[in-house]
Amino acid sequence: MKKAVQTIPKITLRQLAVFVSIYQTGSTSRASEVVHLSQSAVSSALTELETRLQMPLFERVGRRLNQHPNAHPIYIQAQAILGQALTLEHYHKSQVGQIHIGASTTIGNYVLPPLLAKLYEVLPDANVDMYIANTQEVVNEVEQLNIDIALVEGMPRPTDMKAIEQRAWRTDTLMVFAKRDSKWLKGVAAYNDADHCYELSTEQLAKLPLLVREAGSGTRQIIDEQLLQYLPNAEIIMAIQQSEAIKHMVSADIGLGCLSQHVIHAELAKGQLVQVKVAGIDLSRTWWLVWHKARHQSPIWQTFIDIIEQGQAQT
Structure with a gap:
């Protein structure tokens, strides 16, 4: 019959904290106040640590605890471990x-x-x-x-x-837009004063220079799927990575653009840019x-x- 193997408890941070407090205060009663545990719990934690280490850390003389020569090197290591644990706790709090x-x-x-x-x-x-x-x-x-x-x-x-x-x-809506009084729209479409926009057919838009976002952008995806499929011969003169660049180029009357309403909201409100509605095209996304x-x-x-x-x- 095999003899049962006695399992020795693992060292815990609580045991180390208790030991450090006893080392610093010199007694279990004062250490119990520091770690907010009962004196009996402090004594038990110290005994468990000594059992796990298989060495005495203090010598009991009556009610006094005198430091054993083993205590100091264990104290240095315990402080380092508790410091690392505190650093980890602070790191977790910062990550939260x-x-x-x-x-x-x-x-x-x-x-x-x-x-x-x-x-x-x-x-x-x-x-x-x-x-x-x-x-x-x-x-x-x-x-x-x-x-x-x-x-x-x-x-x-x-x-x-x-x-x-x-x-x-x-949801969001893309808008085809142009400079107010754009040269590209003269003689092509009339300005609708009631709706504050120009109105074009897909055939008319296909003949005008268009500035669009680059492939891979969400804006370009919608333009490809919901606009350009109806304009197989559209004149795309430039694919640009930045919406602001497109807006400024349209303001310079280089061509027409197609961007989110959020991008051109301020310029529409000031009348610097105008919407160009394209018959039969829905650019919501x-x-x-x-x-x-x-x-x-x-x-x-x-x-x-x-x-x-x-x-x-x-x-």
Whole structure:
């Protein structure tokens, strides 16, 4: 019959903290006040530690505890371990307040800032890291677990659909637009004063120079799927990565553009740019929330989701 093997308890942080307090105060009664434990619990923790180490740390002389020569080197190591544990705890607390947000260009430049302002109102110490690029680049970062949550335009196209969660967020409308009194529209279309826009057919638009976003952007995806398929011979003179660049080029009357209503809202209001409505064309689209299923959803992650959903309810 095999003899049962006695299992010696593992060393715990609590035992080390008790030992350090006894070492520093010189008694179990004063140590119990420091660690907020009963004196009997402190004595038990010290006994358990000595049993695990298989060496005495203090010599009991009546009610007094005299330090054993073993105590000092163990004290140095215990302080180091407790310091590392405290550093880890502080690191965890800092990570709880950190979030990595990705956004496609239009959302990142025009829609995300007020959402972040609301996040800072709720969590003033929030640590936000942002990545703004075109939709496909942002989705790629989500797949690599570099981003906690992303807000993108157009339908996300991850390589691994099983790993990515995506949720419809809100709707947006793209607009074809031109400079007010553009040379390209003279003699082609009349200005509609009631609706503050020009009106064109697809045949007319196909003959005019068009400035669009680059392939891979959410804006370009919608232009390809909902506009250019009706304009097989459209004159695309330039594909540009930045919406602001397109807006300024259209303002210089280089051609017509097609961007989100959010990008040109201020210029439309001032009358510097005007909408060009294209008969039979609907350029509405869905914006998406995207995250990796394996990504930890921290409290700040949920707070940001709540802010997004509140904003959605108000639109």
